[in-house]
Amino acid sequence: MTNVGFIGLGIMGHPMVLNLLKGGHRLALYSRSGVAQGLSEAGGVACDSGADVAKCSQIIIVMVPDTPDVEQVLFAPGGVAEGLSAGKTVIDMSSISPLATKQFAAKIEQLGCQYLDAPVSGGEIGARSGALTIMVGGREDAFIAARPILELMGKTITLVGENGAGQTAKVANQIIVALNIEAVSEALILASKLGADPVRVREAIAGGFAGSRVLDVHALRMIERTFNPGFRIRLHKKDLDIALRAASDVGMSLPATAMTQQLFNACVAHGGENWDHSALVKALELMADHCIG
Numbered sequence: 001m002t003n004v005g006f007i008g009l010g011i012m013g014h015p016m017v018l019n020l021l022k023g024g025h026r027l028a029l030y031s032r033s034g035v036a037q038g039l040s041e042a043g044g045v046a047c048d049s050g051a052d053v054a055k056c057s058q059i060i061i062v063m064v065p066d067t068p069d070v071e072q073v074l075f076a077p078g079g080v081a082e083g084l085s086a087g088k089t090v091i092d093m094s095s096i097s098p099l100a101t102k103q104f105a106a107k108i109e110q111l112g113c114q115y116l117d118a119p120v121s122g123g124e125i126g127a128r129s130g131a132l133t134i135m136v137g138g139r140e141d142a143f144i145a146a147r148p149i150l151e152l153m154g155k156t157i158t159l160v161g162e163n164g165a166g167q168t169a170k171v172a173n174q175i176i177v178a179l180n181i182e183a184v185s186e187a188l189i190l191a192s193k194l195g196a197d198p199v200r201v202r203e204a205i206a207g208g209f210a211g212s213r214v215l216d217v218h219a220l221r222m223i224e225r226t227f228n229p230g231f232r233i234r235l236h237k238k239d240l241d242i243a244l245r246a247a248s249d250v251g252m253s254l255p256a257t258a259m260t261q262q263l264f265n266a267c268v269a270h271g272g273e274n275w276d277h278s279a280l281v282k283a284l285e286l287m288a289d290h291c292i293g
Helices: 013-022 037-041 050-055 067-075 098-109 123-129 140-150 165-193 198-205 213-224 233-249 255-269 277-288
Strands: 003-007 026-030 059-062 089-092 114-117 132-137 154-161
Touching (some): 013 026, 026 050, 114 140, 114 165, 123 132, 132 140, 132 165, 140 154, 154 165, 165 198, 165 213, 165 233, 198 213, 213 277, 233 255
Parallel strands (some): 003 059, 132 154
Antiparallel strands (some): 114 132
16 A cells, blocks of 8 residues: 555546545545545545645655646645655656656656656546556656556556656657547548448448547547547647647647647637537538538
């Protein structure tokens, strides 16, 4: 049994905490919006600050939306850094800037602690089932020590490299997922506008090279119009912002990523920042003057 702290109890964090509790660990919890009653009833202990979480935990996990949120959780007054003592490990499972991650890791290591960046893929479904894909950056000894905890939340767990490498892998993942959603959207809209049943089209192509998790899961959302999140458009938009800034920093172009980002922007402009990212199809439906659902 390990004393684990967890900060960030939203769509992803809540089920991740439940899986850690089921694994027999003691959980100290903090969220700006408070700790849900269900987590307390399951055995989680609510704390008043990130510092309090860190004081009573050997491993502190952070799962919040964006780079500034992680910085505040770690280093603002009452933050995790104030409660750390030598030998503890901070695991950031948020999806944030690789460059900022390296800076955060250096600050935490100066306190005599280990730092892992371990962003995830798999959405709410993966978080609930404990089947997330976890991409890790950091020292191998810290990764080996933390792996039993990570295995309660994920199925595919890979040490990619040093600090920042996990976030870099997540950026690559988010580009591929976004462009796949865009491609599936275009294909189903065209098929429907040409008079074919998108349900049958999806079934017909699922077993070939066009098959993917996006086709399996998100194409069905598009057809059935079930756009409750999963993974919110505003968060995927944020991830593509990170990708485009990183590409600019190294002097390269990501043309398809930039185009898909504009489609997410169009969804946000129509009030869709909290739609599931599969609702990107709506922006293309407006351009086609045709709805597949």
